[in-house]
Amino acid sequence: MARSCRxxxxxxxxxxxxxxxxxxxxxxRLRSGPLTIHLYTRIDTLSRLLRRMYGAAALDSPAQFADxxxxxxxxxxxxxxxxxxxxxxxxxxxxxxxxxLEHALPLFEWGLNWCIGTTFPRQLMLxxxxxxxxxxxxxxxxxxxxxxxxxxxxxxxxGWRLLSDEFGIVRHDDGQLLPMPRAIxxxxxxIAVIRDFAPDAFFxxxxxxxxxxxxxxxxxxxxxxxxxxxxxxxxxxxxxxxAPGAQLQLKAEPPSVSFTxxxxxxxxxxxxxxxxxxxxxxxxxSAMAYSLxxxxxxxxxxxxDRLAEGAQP
Amino acid sequence: MGWMRxxxxxxxxxxxxxxxxxxxxxxxxxxxHPTTGETHLLNAFxxxxxxxxxxRSRRLPELVEEFADLLDSPQDQVRRWxxxxxxxxxxxxxxxxxxx
Numbered sequence: 001m002a003r004s005c006r007x008x009x010x011x012x013x014x015x016x017x018x019x020x021x022x023x024x025x026x027x028x029r030l031r032s033g034p035l036t037i038h039l040y041t042r043i044d045t046l047s048r049l050l051r052r053m054y055g056a057a058a059l060d061s062p063a064q065f066a067d068x069x070x071x072x073x074x075x076x077x078x079x080x081x082x083x084x085x086x087x088x089x090x091x092x093x094x095x096x097x098x099x100x101l102e103h104a105l106p107l108f109e110w111g112l113n114w115c116i117g118t119t120f121p122r123q124l125m126l127x128x129x130x131x132x133x134x135x136x137x138x139x140x141x142x143x144x145x146x147x148x149x150x151x152x153x154x155x156x157x158x159g160w161r162l163l164s165d166e167f168g169i170v171r172h173d174d175g176q177l178l179p180m181p182r183a184i185x186x187x188x189x190x191i192a193v194i195r196d197f198a199p200d201a202f203f204x205x206x207x208x209x210x211x212x213x214x215x216x217x218x219x220x221x222x223x224x225x226x227x228x229x230x231x232x233x234x235x236x237x238x239x240x241x242x243a244p245g246a247q248l249q250l251k252a253e254p255p256s257v258s259f260t261x262x263x264x265x266x267x268x269x270x271x272x273x274x275x276x277x278x279x280x281x282x283x284x285x286s287a288m289a290y291s292l293x294x295x296x297x298x299x300x301x302x303x304x305d306r307l308a309e310g311a312q313p
Numbered sequence: 314m315g316w317m318r319x320x321x322x323x324x325x326x327x328x329x330x331x332x333x334x335x336x337x338x339x340x341x342x343x344x345x346h347p348t349t350g351e352t353h354l355l356n357a358f359x360x361x362x363x364x365x366x367x368x369r370s371r372r373l374p375e376l377v378e379e380f381a382d383l384l385d386s387p388q389d390q391v392r393r394w395x396x397x398x399x400x401x402x403x404x405x406x407x408x409x410x411x412x413x
Contacts (some may be wrong), residue, residue: 255339259335274345277333277345
């Protein structure tokens with residue numbers, strides 16, 4: 001746990017700071033699938049970016065119950081002005097060390113992922129991209145670096161509805177995939193790849209030299225935000241593996257392998273207990289599982305489209 | 314490690330009927346441990362035990378490599394996991410070991 005960061009969402013910036021401080025705090029309640037997030041900040045660039053990224057998911061009622069109350073603010077003390085920083089707070093507590101002020105958006109996105117991954121155990125949560133086409137859900141469980149986010153970003157700009165690029169949420173009651181569309185974090189070379197792939201998509205700024213390298217955020221498509229109350233029936237589980245020069249290969253995986261790999265890609269499988277075991281068995285039995293090796297994004301997208309074409313409603 | 318002791322040449326592992334488990338079409342069984350919340354693979358392990366007792370412990374690196382690829386995990390982590398799981402399965406009242 002990081003040392004306490006006594007931040008407050010107040011105060012004004014000077015001309016020396018790149019991020020202006022707003023006179024009025026920016027407060028946003030937004031729906032992200034089954035969750036409501038309340039964010040408050042005076043950091044002007046952050047509020048403008050979030051308005052652009054998530055405006056369609058904003059909730060009107062200030063009285064709406066929020067699952068997370070998140071503050072993004074500059075700390076007290078010298079770091080308010082000298083190499084300024086930003087603190088992420090959850091219910092007024094700081095779970096992380098401060099970040100450079102110019103990395104406010106990455107900190108917000110990663111911090112919110114942490115909140116969801118550690119404090120939302122109500123459903124089975126897989127580390128996976130999740131998309132939908134024709135009512136059927138596609139899960140892309142993967143370890144970091146496998147190309148999950150890049151493939152998810154590409155698919156949601158080629159006719160697939162984005163459910164999430166990070167959390168494959170499987171509802172225990174009925175096995176449905178629940179949407180939680182958020183900005184897709186892309187790293188390093190993937191940024192240019194997706195810019196070329198989807199030239200009309202909205203990107204936030206590129207943040208060089210973060211803890212994960214160069215990072216940029218692709219806004220979730222408006223349709224994904226508008227339809228985030230619509231679950232999907234899982235039909236395919238595809239374990240992607242990007243490798244330079246790899247030939248496209250889609251290999252069917254037996255259920256015993258799929259179950260094991262899904263359990264290893266779940267944030268909360270073990271604490272879900274017997275319920276998680278049953279949900280994972282149901283998911284494994286319901287969905288066809290494959291491993292996908294690829295190096296060319298167009299080919300991988302076309303292969304996923306062929307899967308969808310073969311699906312019967 | 315369990316397979317360094319004098320284990321029988323053939324081992325069959327089975328679980329009590331009231332244990333939460335699921336058998337897949339290929340015969341692999343996943344068993345849910347009610348106390349630890351861990352999930353064990355049953356039928357995958359007899360291959361490891363039989364290989365070791367047949368003196369082919371050199372196959373262990375191959376098994377580790379195979380499981381590491383299967384689970385997308387580092388090999389040293391898989392090695393520790395395999396060692397521990399075999400011992401736990403032997404010591405646990407969840408399974409019976411039948412010799413043949």
